[in-house]
Structures are given as C-alpha cells and as structure tokens.
Amino acid sequence: MTLDLVQVRADFPILTREINGHPLVYLDSANTSQKPRQVLEAMQDHQERHNGNVSRSVHTLGTEATAAYEGAREKIAAFIGAARPEEVVFTKNSTEAINLVAWTASDFLSLGPGDEIVVSEMEHHSNLVPWQLLCQRTGATLRWFGVTDEGRLDESQLDELVNERTKLVSVVHMSNILGTINDPARIVARAHEVGALVMLDCSQSVPHFPVNVADLGVDFIAFTGHKMLGPTGIGALWGRYELLERMPPFLAGGSTIETVTMAGTTFAPPPARFEGGTPPITEAIGLGAAVDYLNKLGMENIHRHEQEITAYALKALADVPGVTIFGPGTPEGRGGTVSFAVDGVHPHDVGQILDDLGVEVRVGHHCARPVCTRFGVPAMTRASFYLYTTTDEIDALARGLEQVRKVFA
C-alpha cells in the first residue's frame, strides 16, 4: 500500500508552518520527529480526563492511568515482537536505556580486567561513552569494529574481535549519521558462540522499518519515543526477561522495591525494578498512541516510502555540483538519513542558508564524532526523512544547495 501523503501530512499540524517566509521543509526527523494530532490528543485527553499516579492508587483515576500506562507497554512490546510486555522497561530515552545496561553490567556480568566489550566506530556517542566509562570502572577493555570507505561496518575481523574474552557487544542497528543499516546476524551468531551478549541501538531503526527482537536474536535493544512520532522524555529498553531478572536495580526508589526495612530491601521483578519514581506517564501513553499511528500506516509501507524518498534524494544530491555523499550511495542497506558535504562550505553555513529558505537540516558532528574523524571532516550536513517527507521537499533541498553554492561562489 502506498502512503497517502496528503492525508498523512494533514495529521501533522506543524507541517503547515512557514519558516522565514517559506513553507517548512522539515528534514531533521533523525534528530526528532514531528508529532501527529492523534498523539497530541491522546496525551491531552489523558491529562484532562484520566490523570492519576500509576501502580499505587486504588481510586478510579489511578486505576485508569495504570491501565493506560501498562496498555502502552503492551502496544510497544507487540510492536517490537517482545515475548511479553514485562520485557519492556520504560526509560527517558535510548541513552538511559543503554546506561541502564552499562551501569548494571559490571555487576551481572562480573566484569573485570581481561574482559572485553565491543562497540563500533559508527556509534552515536550514547552507545560509546557509557561503555568507555564501564571499562574505566571495571578494568575491562573496549574494542571496536571499524567502518569501511563505503560507510559499512567492517566485519572482516569479526572472529578476532569477538572472542572468548568478549562479554558484551553493543552496536548500532541504523547509523544516525551514515544511514547505514547493519544486519547483526553474523555478529549475533559469533557473540552467542563465545557466550557474549548483544545489545542493538535501535534508535534509528524502530521508527522506520519493522523490527522484531525475536528475529534479530539479540539480547537487548534501546530506542526512544520522540524519533517515532512520540513525545520527548520516554524511551525503552527491551531485554530478554531472564537477563533482566539477573540485573540489579539501576535508579532505585519507589516502585522498584518488593519489601523495605531499615536494614535492607528486596526488589520487584522487571520491569518495575528499573522504573524508580513516578514515570513519565503521559509520555508513555503518547508513545503508545504513536505506535497505534505507525501500525495504522504499516511499518512495511513506511519503509517502502522512505526507500523511494531516499533513492530520489541520493540522485538529487548527486546531481548538485560539489556535493559529496557520505555512506552508502544507493538505497540498498541504508535508511532515509543522508549526510553530505558541500565543497568549500562549512556545514554550519549550509544549514544557515537552508534555514533561511525554510529547509531544516542538522549540521555538526551528529553526536558521532568518530565517524566524522573517520571520513576526515569536522562536521557534516544531514538531511533525514520520515513518513511525511515528499519529493517536493527533496527538490527544495536541492534548490537550497544551489543557493548555498551561489552565496559562497
């Protein structure tokens, strides 16, 4: 089924805005997506009609809020193919989800000198820095996959890199800067062969194409709500239940406990064990509504649309003189996030001139500085697409880049 773009775009109030006298062309969805009316209304309806605290009230509002909050968890669990809702732990974002595993790993993996953690050069800082800190704390060694000139994960040293000393591998599913989609199958097979766990940073994949944790065969994934039509402040960690059960609390507090005495505390089973304090209830419900919206359109349809837009954009960008694309040059094995350089013009200046024309792109190192270093540039300009992106918007980007070249000629 082809997406009806006119109908889809009508659901997103912000898309009618003008920026600097031009229609908004929003090409920064990898940074944060826009929100449809259905999500905004679900959150407002909850606040206006059902607001109460969760998991601790006997009254009607508290019961309704709890049902809605846990209902959102069930929707999200089904969306990613989790075996049961209790495998989904609400966090504030992907960063917190990764930190939850990284901060508890020293304990449940008994990490120490001689052990190894493996990441890649393609990671967002949030899937790199927590592991660097973990290794500093425990004396474990951090190792990483390189990136090929084509922007693919270099798995040529897989068997050496992932070995008997490896305790955990954490890599990105889809790069937030190169757009590369990694197939984790070989890494998962090798890691499990040597008894290591695999975490997948799905921040850029869950929003854009069907992700099924059982098919992937991984042990943990992290993703965030605001990149998938939901609000900020809500994300999730998915983990295999028997692993979550072995993990100690991360941010302890109310809700995480079973029995508390002055002498000591026993802890609740997952996911409550990891959800200390009053959670972002409204935001979780908003994310549930976002999942409903994505399901209604169909993730396969969304993915197909983005593949078409990406193919169109790769061609349009390649046709602008002086533009160089980083990462895979064809839509195969890549998503709708395209970073590029404009010869002789710094990304900040590219972004500024595009903004003057209403075209919103991201510039900078995209929280993936090692990738910029790998490709020998201080920064990149990135255009990223979503289910509401049109070919007209890609044309506006290409026209904007012509203007950039004119100003800096």
Next chain:
Amino acid sequence: MIDQLYQDIILDHYKHPHGRGLRDPFQGEAHHVNPTCGDEITLRVTEDLSEISYDGMGCSISQASASVLHELLKGRTPGEAFEIHEAFLALMQGRGQVEPDEDVLGDGIAFAGVAKYPARVKCALLPWMAFKDAAARAGISVNPEVKA
C-alpha cells in the same frame, strides 16, 4: 536577513584569511573547541602582541572572526587590545541592539548581523575566547587593571 549575516566582508575574510598559520616564537597558546559543532581553533600570541598566529577549522563566521581578530589586535598594546576585545564582546552579546563603532572595530562591524543569530554568536566568539586564554598564558592580561 541572511545577507546581514553573510556580509561581503565576512565572506572575503573567510575566503582570504589574514595571518592564518601557526608561527614561532610565541609565549602563549590556547586551543578552543566548540563541542556542539566540532569547530576548533589554536591561537598563539607573543607577550608584546607583535605576533598573533592561528590555525583552525570551522564555519565562515568563526574563521572570518579569527582573521578579523588578527587584523585588529596584532601589534596593539594590551590596553588597546583589551578595549577592542570588550567592544567586540559587547557587539556579539548585544542581540543586534548595539551600534558598532567602526573606528574601534574596523572590519569587525560586519559581525553586527551575527548577533541576531544566537546559535552563531559562539562561532564568532571562538577565536576571541582563545585569544583571551592565550594572552593570559603569555602573562598579559587583556584587562590592564588585573595586571596592575
């Protein structure tokens, strides 16, 4: 409005920077980074400010700003450099409300438009903050009262 940001003076300094390249000898050096965008500058000064040299990578605003700084501050007394430094800071932090004095700021007046773009003010200030640190490390303070 974008024309106020990308004035010809700024684009000229960006394309043809003055005094670019690190030179010896020097008494103070500072390396400043803008962590959000990755722009970098290394700036060196001699203790009498007879030489100011720099190298870096970044956007047109930060690179042109370094070129203008070189032109304005090289060969000045610390007191004069302090006055110009203050005037440039006041211009950049003035949200577009400060009328720049061309006698003090020379080509620096072209940055008046940058002050209207809060996200870019830090680009323009990067070399000036590096200068302040480098000068302090060379034993000169851009603020003469502090030195006395």
